[in-house]
Amino acid sequence: MRIARVLTRLALGGPSRQVLASDLELVRRGHSLRVLAGDPEPGEGDLRPLFQRLGLEVVSIPGLRRRVSPLGDLRSGMALRRELRAFQPDLVHTHASKAGTLGRLAARRCGVPAVHTFHGHVLEGYFPERVSRALVQVEQRLARHTARILTVAHATADDLVRLGVCPEESITVVPPGIQTEPLLAVRARSRMLRRMIGASDEDLLVGVVGRLVPVKQPQLALEVFELLAARHPRMHLVFVGDGPGFAGLARRVEGGSEDVRARVHLVGAQENMVAVMSDLDALLLTSRSEGTPICLLEAGAAGVPVVASAVGGVEEIVAHERTGWLGEGVDEWAYGLDQYLEDPRLREATGQRARVRVGARHGAAGLADRLEAVYEAVLGEAQA
DSSP states (O other): OEEEEEEEEOOSSHHHHHHHHHHHHHHHTTOEEEEEEEOOOTTSOOOHHHHHHTTOEEEEOTTOOSSOOHHHHHHHHHHHHHHHHHHOOSEEEEESHHHHHHHHHHHHHTTOOEEEEESSOOSSSSSOHHHHHHHHHHHHHHHTTOSEEEESSHHHHHHHHHTTSSOGGGEEEOOOOBOOHHHHTOOSOOOHHHHHHTOOTTSEEEEEESOOOGGGOHHHHHHHHHHHTTTOTTEEEEEEOOSTTHHHHHHHHHTSOHHHHHHEEEOOOOSOHHHHHHTOSEEEEOOSSOSOOHHHHHHHHTTOOEEEEOOTTGGGTOOBTTTEEEESSHHHHHHHHHHHHHOHHHHHHHHHHHHHHHHHHSBHHHHHHHHHHHHHHHHHHHHO
C-alpha cells in the first residue's frame, strides 16, 4: 500500500512518536509511506531529523500550523493537494485537528479515501461554548467523508458518539503503540537528568513529562511536591517539556519556598526519552483531560510507576494499584506518590508489572498490525 500520513507537526509529543513506531514497522513490511507535516512551534522539539535518519520520507508543508490562519491554511491546503497528486497514495491517514481538517479536505479533492485518528480532542472544555459547538459541527461534516474514524482510547470514542460527531459503528479503537524495545532493555539509570539538575543516585526523581499547557495543570504537580517536600527531603520534581506555560511556571518556582527553588527543575523538552525515563523513580501526571498519554507507556516500559489523574484513556493504560496509582486532586496524587517514594520494594514491583503490561499490549508491531488491518478494510471497501 501507498500511504500518505498528515500531521500538523513532528514535535516530541505522542502522535509523532506513535507514527515513528508504526511507520518503521510498516515500511519493513513493504508498504510505501510519506509523512506530510508542518514545522513545530518554538520549544516543542522536532523529530523530523530522527525520521529522516531512520529512512522515513518527510515532506514539509508550508503554512501548516496549529493556529487558525486563513491565508496559511489556504497555502497549506494547496500544498497538501500538490503532494498527494505527486505521491498518488492509496490512502491518506490524518492525525489531530488541523492536519485532520486540511488533510481530509485535500484527500477528498484528490479522490483518495481518508482515515483520521483522534489522539484526544478539544471539542469541549477547552474553548468558549460557541467555539466548541462550531468545532463539533466541523468534525461532523468531515466525518461524513472519512472512511474510518480511529481513536486511541474507548473513552475518546465514547465522547465522539456522545457529542454527535459520528455514529459508534464508524469508529475503530486503535490502542497506541511505541518502540518499546529500548525502554524494556533499561536496567540502570542513565544519570542524564541527575547530571542536569545536580542530583545524586540516592535522590528520588519524580518526572512531569509533556507540554506545559493549561490542560496539563503543571501547577498542581508543584502543589503535590509542596505537600511531600518535608516528608521526602531527597525528592526532586523535574518538569520535562516546554510550551506556553514554561515562563509562568519558572516564575512560580523562583518565587517559591527554599525547597521549591532547590528541588524543582524545568529542563525543557528532551528527545531521548529512554534516558529520561531510566533516570526517574516515578512519573506524575495531573492533567484534566487526556487521550492516551504516551509518557505513561514510556514510563511503564522502563519500569517506572506512575501517579496519574483518571481522565480520558489513562485508565485503559494504568491498572490502579497494580501498575500505578490513579486519583483525583492534589491530596490523592500526593498519597499515591508518597507510597512509591516511601517503599522501594513497592516501587520496583509496580514498575515491573507496568513493564509486562506495556510490553504485551503497546509495542510497535502490534500498532502496525492494527493499522494494517484498518487500511486493508478501507481499501477493500473502496474497491468494492
